[in-house]
Amino acid sequence: MRLAYSLLAYAALPLAFGRLAWRARKLPGYGQRWRERLAFYPFPPEPGVVWFHAVSVGEAEVAFPLVRELLGRHPAARILLTCTTPTGSARIQAVLGQAVRHVYLPYDLPDAVGRFLTHFRPVLGVILETELWPNLYRQCRAAGIPLAIVNGRLSEKSARGYRLASGLTRDTLAAVNVIAVQTALDAERYIGLGAAPEKVVVTGNIKFDIGFPDSLRQRAAALRAELFGTRPVWIAGSTHPGEEQAILTAFAAIRRDLPEALLILAPRHPERTPEVQALCTGAGFAVRRRSEARSGDADVFLLDTVGELRGFYGSADVAFVGGSLVARGGHNVLEPAAAGVPVLFGPHVFNFAEIARQLVASGGAIPVRDATELAHWTARLLAEPERRTELGAKGRRFVEENRGALARVSELIAGLLRSATAPPCGD
Numbered sequence: 001m002r003l004a005y006s007l008l009a010y011a012a013l014p015l016a017f018g019r020l021a022w023r024a025r026k027l028p029g030y031g032q033r034w035r036e037r038l039a040f041y042p043f044p045p046e047p048g049v050v051w052f053h054a055v056s057v058g059e060a061e062v063a064f065p066l067v068r069e070l071l072g073r074h075p076a077a078r079i080l081l082t083c084t085t086p087t088g089s090a091r092i093q094a095v096l097g098q099a100v101r102h103v104y105l106p107y108d109l110p111d112a113v114g115r116f117l118t119h120f121r122p123v124l125g126v127i128l129e130t131e132l133w134p135n136l137y138r139q140c141r142a143a144g145i146p147l148a149i150v151n152g153r154l155s156e157k158s159a160r161g162y163r164l165a166s167g168l169t170r171d172t173l174a175a176v177n178v179i180a181v182q183t184a185l186d187a188e189r190y191i192g193l194g195a196a197p198e199k200v201v202v203t204g205n206i207k208f209d210i211g212f213p214d215s216l217r218q219r220a221a222a223l224r225a226e227l228f229g230t231r232p233v234w235i236a237g238s239t240h241p242g243e244e245q246a247i248l249t250a251f252a253a254i255r256r257d258l259p260e261a262l263l264i265l266a267p268r269h270p271e272r273t274p275e276v277q278a279l280c281t282g283a284g285f286a287v288r289r290r291s292e293a294r295s296g297d298a299d300v301f302l303l304d305t306v307g308e309l310r311g312f313y314g315s316a317d318v319a320f321v322g323g324s325l326v327a328r329g330g331h332n333v334l335e336p337a338a339a340g341v342p343v344l345f346g347p348h349v350f351n352f353a354e355i356a357r358q359l360v361a362s363g364g365a366i367p368v369r370d371a372t373e374l375a376h377w378t379a380r381l382l383a384e385p386e387r388r389t390e391l392g393a394k395g396r397r398f399v400e401e402n403r404g405a406l407a408r409v410s411e412l413i414a415g416l417l418r419s420a421t422a423p424p425c426g427d
Contacts, residue, residue: 123420287302347369359395
């Protein structure tokens with residue numbers, strides 16, 4: 001099965017590069033650094049790194065506190081942080097800069113993986129959330145590189161996909177030393193795919209620990225004062241195709257009762273900004289982009305930058321978290337909750353099902369089924385500041401009460417690193 005997988009991966013390589021070229025039409029970063037996708041680097045080998053992999057921006061945000069914690073314990077450690085998207089790359093470079101080496105993770109081809117591991121020779125690999133790459137993991141095991149999956153989550157949809165190649169999945173998981181997952185349900189799914197139960201540990205979700213620090217709160221207040229003033233502000237974050245139209249329909253209904261209301265609209269993928277702007281203008285709304293650094297008399301403020309969503313959540317009165325009115329599985333509901341902002345989300349939250357359920361149970365979020373319910377609850381919360389404050393406070397308290405995963409995962413990584421770098425007996 002592994003041979004068939006590798007042959008398919010090689011056969012799909014032209015399609016993969018074609019997809020990069022296609023996406024580069026909207027986001028030029030996809031057209032750059034292609035050699036890294038095959039593990040060819042313009043600098044000498046750098047053996048002995050501690051390697052973290054974060055797919056894109058969301059996983060990178062989780063990696064940052066882990067990297068800082070590791071560097072606090074081991075200032076001389078050399079960190080490699082990989083990702084797969086230009087937006088993730090830009091965020092890594094903006095936040096960590098020269099503190100880490102950063103490249104794209106190569107495609108899961110045997111020769112590319114071999115070059116990657118030979119070039120960096122990691123002493124430890126830490127994979128964020130859910131990434132199973134059969135050739136990469138197999139070669140790590142063969143090279144004696146311990147692997148940890150941390151902040152792991154596994155939706156039922158993803159588990160079904162992995163079960164289609166159950167033998168390959170089981171063999172891939174056997175190469176992992178520790179799987180630190182967010183919830184007991186995630187643990188059950190990993191074990192159901194063939195992970196050894198003794199390797200799976202529930203540590204909680206590191207995203208609770210990211211929180212909303214005072215510095216970010218001050219930044220959010222400054223954004224609010226500078227850009228929006230006293231207008232009622234609703235933010236829709238991490239939206240996807242097919243979702244913005246429903247949001248704009250809801251916003252039109254809200255404006256009938258609250259004509260001064262402003263919508264901050266943040267597409268999940270910034271390269272879709274022109275498409276989303278056309279939808280807004282087509283619906284009759286005046287639009288300003290964040291990159292234009294002004295809001296003026298805009299109806300819709302289009303967030304077309306990377307790394308600012310958390311701050312803008314804190315500058316709003318009510319937040320809707322996207323990927324949930326369409327079947328994308330939802331996105332991080334903890335970011336607005338940590339900011340003390342009441343949270344709304346749609347019915348499709350299978351990526352965050354347990355957290356979404358708990359946040360609703362805490363009183364910090366309201367689930368909606370469609371644009372009609374979205375308009376109703378957003379308008380009601382914008383018009384009722386006391387209820388809005390109550391929901392926001394409950395959501396923030398829920399986040400604060402569930403912290404601790406960062407410390408648990410950091411200790412786990414420290415233990416693996418000690419074992420990986422310990423000298424042989426007798427030395």
